[in-house]
Amino acid sequence: MGRIGYFFLYICLGIVAVFQIFPIIWLFLFSLKDNREIFSGSPFALPTELRWDNYFKVWESGIGTYFWNSIWITGVAIILTILLASMATFAITRMQWKLNKLVLGLFMVGLMIPIHSAIIPLFSMFLDVNLIDNPWSIVITYTAYNLPITMMILLGFYYTLPREIEEAAIIDGCSVHRMFFRIILPMTMPVMSTTVIINMIYNWNEFVFVNTFISSDKFKTLTVGIQNFIGQYMTDWGAIGATLIISVLPIIIAFIFFSNKVVEGISASAVKG
Amino acid sequence: MGLNVMNKVMSNKWIIALYVLPALILIAILIFIPLLLTGYYGLMDWDGIGAMEFIGLENYITALQDLKFWESAWHSFLLAIFSTLSLILYLAISLILASKIKGADLLRKIYLIPMLLSSVAIAQLWIKVYNPSNGMLNHILMAIGIENPPAWLAEPSIVLYAIFIPILWQYAGFYILIYYAALKNIPESIIEAARIDGASPIQIAYRIKLPLIMGVVKVTVVLAIVGSLKYFDLIYVMTGGGPNGASEVMASYMYKLAFTSNDFGYGSAIGFLLLIITLIVTVIVRKVTATKEEIQY
């Protein structure tokens, strides 16, 4: 490609980039407006007066607890999901047994359930084992519902792992567990980082399960903080914007961290491999 | 000798069980039981409040003759088709981002930002884009001389396509992220070898990179189709399935029946049919895209 080709390529990439970065800027402006400005003027318009009190309102509404709950629930669910999904994917793709395709099929079926048909049965099940209004019901639900998609993403990568590495490890007398935790898992670092990002976004933004299974304020998560500003006849959109900005910040930071891992992991495993 | 040990170790039933069962048990309890119960509730006349009454397959038969259901199913299919087609674009973007152009790393991060936002934010953004008199889109259209731009979310013939755009856009980052990781997973040596042989970047992308990540691409096709067929979020917030069902999809129809019309039995039957339809489509897609062997390197 010549210079002109690159020039046009960058123009196109740049335009797309502007489109993609715009929502965050829009959301930030949104969070400093009141309902009138939000609905009337151009979305690009600067707020006539910077309404930082939207942020104060949000802070006063006790968002700190929600914040902490979001962090630990998201984090624990991610660790559980990725550990269980990696183990299952490893056994399905790398080990030799007859029913592996069938079991894989079962996990795929798990992708297909619409959550709104699941909540009523789940509620009554959790009620039976006394898990209603208990954050662990949320953790295990997130884990279970993210397992299938996490496995699907891992799958393609596990299929491409070179068999020689396993052979070498086994012949050296390495146990399967050791091989999995010491060799396979580090090799899949890039794809694991990818699934961490995806799980993180799902868990962080989820609210149907939280709303249904949790009733105490002390266990609620950030998405419920948004609900706080939706009224019977009136909704405080500025405050919702502020909540959304507050809740998207940690996820952007985590995203940048893990998205670097997507690349780093590869060079690291390339050296070892 | 070595291979024998290998086969023996790698087919140890106990180890397999140890690795698969925790995940399997978890989804069996939390996904399959609710799933079967959904099918079971579908056999009931139940408003979700009072007593259940067993009515056999009546709900399922009604559903099969329910024009609104098939319309919503058709809309879901269209979404699935568009989602699958959009993968080509995402793949192209990922190929560009994963090649060694300057600034690729920063661009990639920027491209994925919208994916981080929750559906609440995305819905609000696009409602403002589409607003017929104050919206960004119509402002732009009027500025370039189009006198009477459409009311995007109010026209029954347009609304469905208008609402597909934010849905596809919402998931762009998701697929780009997956493709990018897959492309970065290709050993540099293979690409280097091709380059030395004189292959152009486009040839490398098409002949080498693409076949190597085909397994991942197939998975994303399944994810796109399954995700589309059960899609709910933005439709519910932005149009509520309206006007008069013009943007209704299977999941929003099910939700309305179960939670708004208090027809929980029928809603469950629709939910179960949604699952069966998704299953059938997935099996067909898997069959069509199946190759004899997954490529290894």
Next chain:
Amino acid sequence: MKNKKAITFVVAILSAVFLLAGCGSDDDASGSSGDNKTVKFMHLWPEGSSKTHNEIVDEIIADFEAEHEGVEVELEVLSNEQYKDKIQVLSTSDELPDVGMTWAAGYLEPYVDGNKFAPLDDLIESDLKDEFVSGTAEAYAIDGSTYGLPLELNIATVFYNKAIFEEYGLEAPGTYEELQQVIETLNDNGVPPIALGNKDRWTGSLWYMYLADRIGGSDVLTNAINRSGSFEDPALVEAADKVQELVSADAFVKGFNGLADEEAKSMFMNEQAAMYLIATWDLPNYTTNEDVPQEFRDSVGYFNFPTVGGQGDMNSFVGGPGVGLFVAEDSEVKEEAKAFASFFVQQWGEKSVTQAGVIPATKLDAESLDLPQMYVDVLDDLNSASNLTLFADVQMSPDTAQVHLDMIQAIFGNEVTPEEFAKEHEDALSAEE
């Protein structure tokens, strides 16, 4: 050896999950533990969006707890939509809160049929005797028993921007024909006449209901719904026809079928539309809400829906009670729950109107309260109301309400003819008989 290890591992993981899950789970707080009784109460006024409502509730609870030694009220607050979803989930497992919020008529019916709500006739005949504005508690009655205690009362009226009207020399219309004139003048001057957010559908239903009321009298719609009449009544067809007449006269803002009520409201409040038909829950926006510019609030007036073709009674209103309190039938602390519900209603009335701008369903002595003029006017209208027709989607069963609401979008969108509109309704209603 290895096998044993494997089994232990699986067991360990699973039990870890369930142990973790099990620990920290509170005991079910409802019911009586020791001497203290706990009444669970769910409402839909979150602090963030409904600060004054929320505060009043907290005050009432504090007072109640002070008066009733050993009874504690445990709160759960959700937003409107989440509230409805959650109540439905809770009722499938018989886990309704002891006291909660319900809507009237059609919403209530399945819960009463399913024996989930307790009859509250004893309260209405004792503590709350003569407390309610007539017609409000009745909306919560099924087969002679009342299952809800109404908290709000709303009527729909047309709010209009007096400044815009003045600019074009217009006056509040008293007849449909005058309304048409107003619409024409506004359109000629490039002002969108009426803000309507018909994505929410009940908004368009208000227009239809008023037209039907004026054309066919205050009973015609109610009779069609309770099956003593037919929905194919000529008046109901004509009302649908009039809707389309308004639509083709460009009476409503552009793209109304895709706009939420909230968006339409903001058009009215930003003076981008001259009229807006909404219920009186919006009154604070036009009177006391400090976030709305004084200038705009001063320029808002309202008029009763005009007569059509010389027919109809302008004192007949569409409206009705909004939310009310229910007491769960299988509550373990039913007596305390009832006491709380009754206490709540008695405390709510005056506080709600003076602090939160809600028009309560309990009788008010308007003279003694310091209220904005628009409230006084509305309360006067309520006193002289000849009839109050309950919102159609509330009157109907949830199933039929969906048909009605979809049809409203269809008739406004010119997708069906008035005859088809009436027939769809008739089919849905007769299928239920």
